[in-house]
Amino acid sequence: MTQMSAANSTVNPASFTSYRLLRVIIARSLVLLFAGIALTAYLQYPREATPRASFQGDLVRIQEAMAQLKPNEPKYAFLQVQKAQLTGNFADFYQANQLLEAFPDDRELILLRAKIALSMHDVTRGGKLFDQLSHYPNDTRTEDLAIDIALQQGQYHQAVETLTLRLQRDLQWSDLARYAYLAHKFGDSAAADQYYVRAQELLSAKQIKDYAWLELQRGIIDLENGQHPEALAHFELANRAYPGHWLIEEHLAETHALLNQPQKAIALYEGVIQQSDNPMYFFALGDLLEATKPTRANGLFSAAEEHFQQRYSRYPMAAAGHMMDIWIEEQQKNPTAERRTRLLQLSEMNLVHRPNADSLIQRINVLILEGDVEAAKQLTVSLLATPWRTAEVAELADKFGLDLPGQLSMQLPAEIVTNQQL
Template identity: 25%
Template sequence: MTGASPQVCEPVTTNGTIAVMNLHAQIDGLAVRLSRTGTGEAQAPLAVAQGAGLIDLLNLRGHLLGRVADYEHAAELAEQLVHTAPDDGTALLARARSRATLHRFADAAADLGAAGRSGADTAELDAERAVILQALGCHADAMALIRAAAQRQSDFTTLGSLAVLQADRREIAEAERLFDQARRHYQGTSPFPLAQLDFRRGVMWHREGDLDAARSWYEAARRRVPGYAPALGHLAEVELLRGGTHDAVALLRPLTRTSDDPEYAAHLAAALHKSGRVQEAKQWRERAATRYDELVRCHPEAYADHAADFWLTVGGDADRGLELALQNLTFRQTARSHALFQRAVLAQNRVAQAAP
């Protein structure tokens, strides 16, 4: 089975480059307004709503452009917001989303519980709980929450969530149907939700080993938002697997200048090494290693798995990879976490057998 063409149903949205510029402007404008808010006014509903809006926009930009610094800034603002408005459901929801972004799922779940006691919307809480449950591999529980939401209102968001969940469960035919259905239900003008949906569809086909379908959907996300870092990074991975080292390098170099996520530096090191540029590859490998060590210290729940994969591949340190894979397994008992741990064990065994 292969993925349907992105041209099957192509909604019209705002130009992606303009949308990113507008996102920057929204973030800057909200930051200025909030900086002018006095301490005594910080608990006013408008100020809380604006603070929560800024947090969500920072997390969105962090995802789109691969900026860990945006996630960290959002997390700091979320802590401040809850400190000034500890019983406000909007503030607690914003902090829950920010914590979930950095994979602090237990803390995020606690915030959702507190938000519920503060009168936050049940449907919104359930949507956030479903995200956490899915990330933890509790697919049946996540499915129950999303299906209940779909029964209340079958819209782009719920259909897209169902599609991504079915993709995670490797129910490919059903996921494809839902991806198409979600696209048909899209009524917005922002390119971001569609780019994210197309990216997740590409991830599904990438995981299934259909590189042509994966490439098609990554390209669709890239056309929608030209600077969309995850789509560009995964597209580079596909090009590398297909032997297109030059194309992979061309995709990755700009990302290493705009993103502080070491994944792109690591992939660039792999692409350069494969093309025979060993010394330059070594420089990027060292840069990625240093950054992964920083992120694992600060945000182990979010980056232990990526760092483990790095050390098992480009990093070339099976012992460190196994250590991080085991650490990741303590955070999430998912099929992917177990698979990563098994990879690490096999890699360490190969090293031990090769030793004199």
């Protein structure tokens, strides 16, 4: 102790004070430096420019253009199609189709009718309209319809072959996006994402809506692969690029719900159901509110059923196809005789008219619910013969002890993907 005191007594008090002061100065300087960097970084964080286009802006533009025209003019019908494509409402599509039918000999408008029919899963009607256009085999838009019909009929190899040829001939972002969609469904999500990014790079500043749609597709890949935070990032980016679109907002809502952020999901769904007549969103919102606001939830379930009936009366295939997954899930939790009958009837109708992998999966799930294991297994064998390799396909193969065949290669030539084309 004495020795220590003796040692301490040798330190110059002035030096010691200076040393401490120096330490304080260095420490505070470092804190200030880091705070400065953090503040500058915050201030420099990329700020979003005012979006060039928005859902509401585009809707108003279309409505204003329609107001300048008479309903019996072909351009009015064309604008109504644009409006329907924006809102996604079946009533708008139905009205558009009625307006288009007034011009039975106009090739351009027949093409639009065919597109509407196919987007509403009506392959029979779409096929008939396609036949009317088959005199124009050199029109790439007729080829678009052929690809769409092949996809809805489950003729995937044919569709992929045509798409590949088209991509080699003339790289278009829409073809690349279709190819990417198939690549993901065929089990190669990484390639799909790469193709979507490449498609985005092909878009000009005037195509910001299409850019947002592609960003949405990238998010859907992550969502379907269970990568919810990554999906959310894509959906938020899409929403910033093209704000206010119900399709983006409903995906945001779905993801927030999956991330256990129900309040954010509820707020978004509340906005979505003001814009869309899709019963799925009424149902999803009802589901989120069922525990806390059962009366409101029941009202939403009723509204969902009402919207389904309205949509079914106009486009039964699309109406049924969209709702089937929800009903299958509901039937597993809370079976009812009415829903059982509906599922059996609609899944069969869907498969007959649109025999692709989606319809097969829905029918198999309905048959499993029904306890008809043998029929479900037989259809699963058919499903495995397609190149569809989603998680559901793997689950079904596993369930029935069937081997999961390998993936169809969806790798495109490097010059297409890496912007090294001539």
